[in-house]
Amino acid sequence: MSRGTAIELVYLLAIIGFILALKGLSSPRRARLGNLVGATGMALAIGATFFQPGLRHIGLIVGGMAVGVAIGVPAARLVRMTAMPQMVAIFNGVGGGAAALVSITAFLALDASLTPTYKILEILFGVVVGGLSFAGSAVAFAKLQELMTGRPVTYPAQQAVNALVGALILGLVLATLVNPTTVLVWVLLAAALVLGVIIVLPIGGADVPVLISLLNSFTGLAVAASGFTLDSNLLIVAGTLVGASGMLLTRMMSVAMGRSVPNILFSAFGAVVTAGGQVTEGRTVRASTPEDVAVLLAYARKVVIVPGYGLAVAQAQHTVRELADLLAARGVDVFYAIHPVAGRMPGHMNVLLAEANVPYEKLKEMDEANPEMDTADVALVVGANDTVNPAALNSPDSPIYGMPIVRADQAANVVFLKRSMRPGFAGIDNELLYGDKTVMLFGDAKDTLTKLVSAVEDL
Ligand code: TAP
Numbered sequence: 539m540s541r542g543t544a545i546e547l548v549y550l551l552a553i554i555g556f557i558l559a560l561k562g563l564s565s566p567r568r569a570r571l572g573n574l575v576g577a578t579g580m581a582l583a584i585g586a587t588f589f590q591p592g593l594r595h596i597g598l599i600v601g602g603m604a605v606g607v608a609i610g611v612p613a614a615r616l617v618r619m620t621a622m623p624q625m626v627a628i629f630n631g632v633g634g635g636a637a638a639l640v641s642i643t644a645f646l647a648l649d650a651s652l653t654p655t656y657k658i659l660e661i662l663f664g665v666v667v668g669g670l671s672f673a674g675s676a677v678a679f680a681k682l683q684e685l686m687t688g689r690p691v692t693y694p695a696q697q698a699v700n701a702l703v704g705a706l707i708l709g710l711v712l713a714t715l716v717n718p719t720t721v722l723v724w725v726l727l728a729a730a731l732v733l734g735v736i737i738v739l740p741i742g743g744a745d746v747p748v749l750i751s752l753l754n755s756f757t758g759l760a761v762a763a764s765g766f767t768l769d770s771n772l773l774i775v776a777g778t779l780v781g782a783s784g785m786l787l788t789r790m791m792s793v794a795m796g797r798s799v800p801n802i803l804f805s806a807f808g809a810v811v812t813a814g815g816q817v818t819e820g821r822t823v824r825a826s827t828p829e830d831v832a833v834l835l836a837y838a839r840k841v842v843i844v845p846g847y848g849l850a851v852a853q854a855q856h857t858v859r860e861l862a863d864l865l866a867a868r869g870v871d872v873f874y875a876i877h878p879v880a881g882r883m884p885g886h887m888n889v890l891l892a893e894a895n896v897p898y899e900k901l902k903e904m905d906e907a908n909p910e911m912d913t914a915d916v917a918l919v920v921g922a923n924d925t926v927n928p929a930a931l932n933s934p935d936s937p938i939y940g941m942p943i944v945r946a947d948q949a950a951n952v953v954f955l956k957r958s959m960r961p962g963f964a965g966i967d968n969e970l971l972y973g974d975k976t977v978m979l980f981g982d983a984k985d986t987l988t989k990l991v992s993a994v995e996d997l
Contacts, residue, residue, distance in 0.1 A: 541589060541591065542591070544586075544589075545586045545587075545589055545590060546771070548582050548583070548585070548586035549583060549586060549770075549771060549772040551579070551582055552579040552580065552582045552583035552586070552772060553579070553771070553772060553775045553776070554579070555575050555576060555578055555579020555580075555582065556576055556579050556580075556775070556776055556779055557779065558572070558575050558576075559572045559573065559575045559576025559577075559579065560572070560576075560779060560783060562575060562576075563576075566885075566888050566889075566892050566898055566901075567898055583772055583776075584603075610629070613625060619850055619853075619886075619889065619890060619893075620850050620851060620882070621682075621683075622883055623682055623746065623747045623750060623882055623883045624678070624679045624682035624683045626750055626754070626883070627675045627678040627679040627682060627746070627750045627753070628675060628676070628679040630671065630675050630750065630753055630754045630757050631671065631672045631673075631674075631675025631676050631678075631679065631753070631757075632672070633671075633757045633761065634667070634668045634669070634670070634671025634672040634675060634753070634756065634757040634760055635668060635669070635671075635672035636668070637664055637667075637668035637671075637757060637760035637761045637763070637764050637777075638664060638665050638667075638668030638669045638672060638727060638730070638760065639668075640664065640668075640764040640767070640768070641660075641661045641662075641663075641664030641665045641668060641760075641763065641764055641767060642661075642665060642723060642724075642727065644661050644664075644764075644767045644768065645658075645661045645665075645718075645720070645723050646720065648661075650718035650719075653718075655715055657767070658714070658715055658718055659711075659715065660763050660766045660767050661723075661763075661767050662711050662714055662715070662723070662726065663759075663760070663763045664760050664763035664764050664767060665723060665726055665727050665730065666707055666711070666726060666730045667730075667756050667757075667759050667760040667763065668730075668757065668760035668761075668763075668764075669726075669727045669730030669731050669734060670730045670731075670733050670734040670737070670753075670756060671734065671753045671754075671756040671757045671760060672731070672734065673730070673731040673732070673733075673734025673735045673738075674734035674735070674737055674738045674749070674753050674756075675734075675750065675753050675757075676734075676735075677734070677735050677738040677739065678738055678741075678746045678749055678750050678753065681738075681741075681746055682746055688742065688746075689742060690739070690740045690741060690742045691739040691740060692739075692740050696736075696739075696740055697804065699736065700733070700736055700737060703729060703732055703733045703736060704733060706729055707726065707729050707730060707733060710722060710725060710726045710729060711726065714726060737803070740804070741802070741803065745802050747791070747882055747883050747884070748788060748791045748792060748795070748799075748802050749802070749803070751784050751787045751788045751791060751884070752784065752785075752788045752799070752803075753784075754780065754784040754787075755780065755781050755782075755783075755784025755785045755787075755788060756781075756784075757780065757784075758776075758777045758778065758779065758780025758781030758782070758783075758784055759777060759778075759781040760777070761773055761776060761777030761780065761781075762774050762776075762777030762778045762781060763777070764777070765777055787884060790878070790884070791878075791879060791884060794877070794878035794879040794941070794942065795879050795938075795941050796930060796938060796939070796940035796941030796942060797940070797941070821972055822972075823959070823971055823972055823976070823978050824976065824977045824978065825977070825978045825979075825980060826953070826977035826978065826979055827979075828979065828986060828989035828990050828992075828993045829993045830977075831953050831977065831979055831990060831993075832990055832993030832994045832996075832997060833997065834915075834916055834951060834953070835861075835865055835870070835916055835918065835953075835990070835994065836865065836868055836870070836994050836997050838865075838870055838915035838916050839870065839871060839915055840870070840871040840872075840910075840913060840914045840915055840916075841862075841865055841870055841871070841872045841914065841915065841916045841917075841918055842872075842873060842874070842875050842907065842910070842911060842914040842916070842917050842918070842946075842949060843858060843862060843872065843873070843874045843875070843918045843920060844874075844875050844877075844880075844917055844918065844919045844920065844922050844925070844926055844944050844946050845858065845874060845876070845880060845881075845887045845890070845891070845920045845921065845922060846877070846880045846881065846887075846919070846920065846921045846922020846923060846924075846925055846926075846962070847880065847881045847882055847886075847921055847922070847923075847962065847963065848920065848921015848922065848923075848955070848956055848957075848983050849881075849887070849890060849920045849921040849922075849983055850881050850882070850886060850887075850890055850921070851921065851983075852921060852982050852983035852984040852985075853984060854920065854921070854982075854983040854984035854987050855890040855891055855893055855894035855896075856894045857983075857984050857987040857988055857991065858891075858894070858920055858983075858987055859891070859894040859895065859896050860987075860991050861987055861990055861991050861994065862874075862896070862900070864991060864994050864995065865994065868994075872900070873900050873901070873902050873907070874887075874891060874896065874900055874901050874902065875902055875904060875907035875908075875911070875917075875944045875946075876888060876901050876902065876903055876904065876907070877904050877922070877925035877926075877942075877943070877944050878903070878904060879925065880922055880925045880944075882963075887901075888901060904942060904943075904944050907944060908944065908945045908948075911944070911945040911946065911948040911949055912945075912948040912949070914948075914949040914950065915949065915950050915951060916949060916950070916951045916952075916953060917946035917947075917948075917949035917951070917952045917953070918953050918955070919946055919952060919953065919954045919955065919956075920955045920983050920987070921955060921956060921983045922944070922946075922962075923956070923961060923962030923963075923968055924938055924941070924961075924962040924963055924964045924966070924968075925941075925943055925944055925962075926943055926944050926945075926946040926947070926968070926970060927943060927962075927964075927966070927968040927969070927970065928943065928947050928968075928969055928970055929966065929967075929968070929969060930942070930943045931943065936966060937964055937965075937966060938964050938966065946970065947970050947973065949975075950975065951975050951976075951977070952970060952973060952975055952976040952977070953976075953977055953978075953979060954970075954971060954976060954977070954978050954979065955979050955981075955983045955986050955987070956978070956980065956983070957980060957981060957982060958980065959971065
């Protein structure tokens with residue numbers, strides 16, 4: 539077998555690894571294994587590349603990898619769970635940037651007069667999409683890291699300006715195809731970077747995770763384009779997998795938020811709170827004590843825990859599990875109802891609760907949990923707000939109208955664990971907080987849960 543064939547075979551193994559990794563990542567039980575399989579595939583692919591005949595600049599390549607490892611490994615190990623979306627953003631961004639640079643290098647290396655137009659088009663596609671993804675991800679990172687405002691940044695004729703830059707890019711691509719000069723390619727890259735920035739500016743901080751998933755998908759497409767340019771099946775398949783899965787994830791997230799992808803990208807959601815979403819001042823709510831709620835929970839038959847973003851902020855996953863275990867030991871039927879966009883990133887609640895070793899069978903997806911909600915004695919809402927807000931069902935003028943919710947409102951009693959009456963991500967009031975069967979336990983979720991644990995133990 540020739541060296542080339544052997545390398546292609548290793549690449550094929552790597553590709554199989556990537557596909558199996560995706561399969562594994564689709565279930566919490568197999569996600570860790572899936573990750574390992576994917577990483578092994580990547581290690582094989584990188585290892586085999588070093589045996590490519592004619593490979594030059596090995597020192598530079600190893601140096602670049604060392605810098606990547608020195609930054610990437612500590613960053614991945616030290617990142618807080620709540621900061622995961624911005625880390626994904628920045629890692630994705632550098633992927634897009636790398637794809638753009640690969641395309642530019644390929645352009646610099648070719649003899650444009652001898653190159654078919656479709657090859658140049660592949661390269662330009664990589665430059666535009668990779669550049670856009672890099673710049674967009676950098677702004678997304680800055681928003682989530684609070685290096686700039688997380689609110690949508692809007693100005694007059696914004697969409698027109700964006701469309702103009704888009705048209706400029708199209709014009710530059712055509713011009714480069716007719717007259718393939720290096721200067722035009724650099725200008726094209728600059729325009730793609732500008733478009734990446736201005737597209738992301740009007741998107742509100744908490745919509746950014748959806749955007750990141752879309753940019754992720756763009757990076758995949760840019761990598762696939764590099765694969766065509768470099769005649770690399772490995773890059774084509776890996777890029778397409780990232781492109782397709784990013785696109786699917788974007789769609790799933792937008793469906794779970796009850797909004798369309800264009801609405802998320804172009805509506806500057808969160809810039810202004812609309813009429814249906816004003817926070818009402820001066821209304822009364824019923825505040826309770828951990829002791830009273832402990833009695834309610836301990837003597838219930840069925841308790842459904844509805845976790846949300848506040849669980850992640852409070853890092854209360856271990857304490858909530860402790861409480862659930864205590865209740866289960868007393869014979870209470872306890873499970874967790876998981877909304878697909880609870881928290882700030884896909885699978886946020888699953889990851890948090892898995893970290894606390896909550897058994898998978900105790901987690902019920904929203905669609906599975908909802909038919910049981912009217913048989914629950916207590917819905918214990920831990921740091922969730924929008925994902926249980928009935929306005930999504932009954933208020934057509936609410937910004938979240940149409941989003942499916944966990945039907946905490948159908949339980950016999952609702953207990954909210956949150957620090958104040960402040961709204962959640964959508965910035966809108968939640969009628970359920972004022973409901974007849976609702977009580978509030980104000981405070982940081984971890985503190986409150988700790989008090990609940992002791993109160994149940996004392997019963
Ligand atoms: P939110 O509606 O954002 O509400 C979170 C609640 O947690 C807040 O009302 C807050 O109230 C409370 N909280 C914050 N820190 C707390 C702490 N330390 N202890 C106790 N409570 C705390 O959360 P949700 O129900 O999970 O909904 C998620 C929202 O994010 C949805 O609107 C969704 O569309 C959006 N979103 C999700 C994603 C993904 S993929 N998950 C992506 C983009 C957007 P206090 O300040 O009063 O404590």
